[in-house]
Every structure is written in structure tokens, then in C-alpha cells.
Amino acid sequence: MSSRRTGLREGGLVVLATVVVGVGAGVAIHALNGGRGSSARDNPPGLHGQATWNPGERPAPDFRLPDQSGRQISLGSLRGHTLMLAFFSSGCHRACAPEARSLHTALRLLPPPARPVLVIVSRDPSHDTPQSTRAAVARWGLGSAAAWHWLLGSRDQLAPVLTAYRADDRGAGASAIAPVYLIDRAGFERAGLLYPFPPGWPAGDLRILAAED
Numbered sequence: 001m002s003s004r005r006t007g008l009r010e011g012g013l014v015v016l017a018t019v020v021v022g023v024g025a026g027v028a029i030h031a032l033n034g035g036r037g038s039s040a041r042d043n044p045p046g047l048h049g050q051a052t053w054n055p056g057e058r059p060a061p062d063f064r065l066p067d068q069s070g071r072q073i074s075l076g077s078l079r080g081h082t083l084m085l086a087f088f089s090s091g092c093h094r095a096c097a098p099e100a101r102s103l104h105t106a107l108r109l110l111p112p113p114a115r116p117v118l119v120i121v122s123r124d125p126s127h128d129t130p131q132s133t134r135a136a137v138a139r140w141g142l143g144s145a146a147a148w149h150w151l152l153g154s155r156d157q158l159a160p161v162l163t164a165y166r167a168d169d170r171g172a173g174a175s176a177i178a179p180v181y182l183i184d185r186a187g188f189e190r191a192g193l194l195y196p197f198p199p200g201w202p203a204g205d206l207r208i209l210a211a212e213d
Helices: 096-108 130-140 155-164 200-211
Strands: 003-010 013-020 064-066 072-074 083-088 117-122 148-151 180-183 189-193
Touching (some): 064 155, 096 200, 117 130, 117 155, 180 200
Parallel strands (some): 117 148
Antiparallel strands (some): 003 013, 064 072, 083 180, 180 189
16 A cells, blocks of 8 residues: 655645545545644654654633433533544434545444544434434444444534534535544544544554553
8 A cells, every 4th residue: 555645834824735545535524623723744653544643732622512311411511531533413314424434434343442522413304313323323333342432413503513523514515525534532633534434543543642651
């Protein structure tokens, strides 16, 4: 497998565009979370995400939303755990299923102590319900791979979260691919990935985060 990484600058952020031969179509992340500050540098050692950040560099924007059980969840309330933050619609099949299954494989590559808490934010407030989200998690095999919360809310409640994480529809609809973020135990973003990516990328990065003090 060969790869080519090119650093691009937009809004003061490093954007790494990666073309992976043998994995599938090229993958790229464009200006993740523009305007929150970063400096040009290569990936921190060992991390595979198309965009990566050093410890303490990029605080993950916090928010509070109810999960599928009605429990209020914030990123702050999960401090002390590594997190995998994803954005899905429970009714999405063709576009979302391959990405969700790749995340399932990544989680299964990890020993249970190294697995993160999976936090999914709804991208389809009109149709996502506690029942539909549980069905989607079961369908994709995610529920058996990690502790998880699927966060729900009205369109107005979800909009600032989706915008902060560059996961809003942007005219592409709720089935469009959205970034996945890996967040360390201190609440800082460490890697951003945009599907398609090999499951070993998030798995390897999560191993590193789990081993950090």
C-alpha cells in the first residue's frame, strides 16, 4: 500500500489530503473545524488520521444532548474516557453502512480496555428516534463493540454541534459522509478521519490514546 499526503492550509488549519492505493477511492478531509486555530506541522508520531493534532492542542467543542435513553450527555461528562465521535442518520443505509461497519471492525481490533466510548450525534432529527437508533446500532454491530450513546435533539439543538464539527449537511443530505473524530481522555481532538479509511487507522490511533497518561 502506498500513500501520498499533502498539507494544505485553510483558516489556519492543516488539512491533509491522502490518496490510498489498494484501500479504495482517495480520502480527504477539507478544513475540519475551520477557525479554531492550529499550526502547520506533520502528523504527530504514530497517528494515522487524515488530520491529527498534538495533545492539548485542540479542545473538542463541548455540548449537551439527550441520548437514546433520555440521559443528558456532554463530552465533559465523559472526560476520562477516550471517545470516538461520529455523525449518522439511523435511516441511512447505502452510504452509512460501510463506514459504520468499518468502525465496528476498528473497535473489534482493540482489546476491551482500549475501546473508546462511542458517541453518535444524530444528523436526521426528523426521523431519528430512540427505537430507530437502537435498531441501527444493532444492524451495524456497533452496540456489541463498545459502550455507546446516540445523541438526539431538535434541528435547532443539533445545528450548532454539526456546524462545530463540520458534519452539517452542506446541501448533501443526511446520508452524506461526515467526519469521525478521536478525542483523548482530557477532552482534546487528536485525529479526524473521513471515510473510506482502513479500520486499522482508527484502531491504531485509539491504541495510542489509550496508552497515554
